[in-house]
Amino acid sequence: MRMQHQRNLVEEYEINPFTMVIMPTTYGCKTYSKVYETDDTCLSPFKPIEIIRKSCQFFGSSYEGRKDGVRQLTGITHKVPIPVSPTNYIYFFPTTSPDNSECIWLAHEHIVDYKKGDKSETTVMFTNKEVMNIPISYNSFHNQISRTLLVQSKLGKRLEDTRTMYVNFGKKMRASENQLDYGNYGH
Template structure:
């Protein structure tokens, strides 16, 4: 008899660099989340979209704000990839509309490769060699991976440009200060009444 190990049910979950995929799990009449990390697996009593929203808040923005940023940076409005945390390279993309209860969220950073299983199924191989077959077409997954890469690249370039401007501003100021003519300053104390 083969014994199956059920992942632990956790009340609180915070998306982190090790989070690979968040999948809906039907539990009675409710939708829970099955979460795969690089080395662990969990079940959460919250829907995948709720975990994504909480992750955005944890890293300083609302889900709606992240979605609007994706739209402004890339023009993507439907099935938009989300920057949970750009500093730690945490970008997720949905497999369907996020309002669909069967929407799966995948971390682009952990996808090693993906291949067509059949016309409506795609197998994803993660960097840790774990695989999952999803009921989503290859073209749809491929498109989502490319859209997430576009978001990541566009946001990275924007951040680099801002940092470069800051560096020029700071280093330019320093050079201006060094080239100022220094005169003598009076060090006499005067009594004021």
Template sequence: MSKELTEEYIVNSCTRYIQPKEYGNKVFSLIGEVEEEVLSPVKPFNIIQKSCAFYGVDYEGRRKGTRLLIDYSRKLPIVIEPINNIYTFCSASPENPKCIWFFAEHIKDYRRVSTRETMVIFRNNQSQIFPVSYSTFNTQMLRTSYLQMKLMQRVEFNKEKLVFLLHGPRNLKASESSELYLNKKN
């Protein structure tokens, strides 16, 4: 994997993780994409905030929306951009300088390595060990899946409502002919 340096990084469909890296007394971001790693002098949390704004909603709005949908209050997963299925979750409090951000769409599997480490297997079959406990990673994956499900349920509900408003109630037909039942009444 090649490393590229950029100051203006926006999360996109290729982003797999954003991990803090210390350089002297400054925290940089090591961003794992599908084909390369990108290094940015911006902290991971700031990249998340900037990316939410880029897609039209501020981080706090996304956070409040998540809280309303799934009724949790700590280490909330965030929908950065729902149309392209960009959901992220944090390994610790977002303000924690050691917090790693993972992007659920790219995670194929994960396994316990030790009490404080988890191996993440990405969809492209690359794997990497991260300093995150398995239970924390698992909980965060479950919360993110729950958020995705709740959001999709709302989208589907609105689609059904729109179809009803545009076309009226659908005539449901039984798989059997109604003639069988009409003849039995006689």
């Protein structure tokens, strides 16, 4: 693992477009999160799942709401990828059950490449050219990538269909308004 930037302790942390990895780390006798961004690393006194939950709320939804929406949309029932902010293309996926204290969350958008690593690890290259060995088998990692792509695709299609429906509805409304004679109103 090469990512060895300065560790800044932050009290509050919301996932943002630069967030790449949220990894549990022991600090004293408590589980904190080591957060890797494209050009910095910081330490948060919250567990990774707590950062995911707070960030979902920051972007206008609950974690449970995002998870339930993905389940309904895709049928994925475990290790569910979370669209933290779909309008900002921020999608994270867990390496294990989110309830597992060893669960690492990765931002799909920052993964450039990945390959089998030693033992049951996957070597991941990120958009900033950093490389990290993640404790997850290659097949499980590949499956999580595929699931996240499925969520992005289905959610993106649904959003696009909704935009198209409203654009077409707006055109019909303007066309029908042009046929009305407003000059006779009020007389």
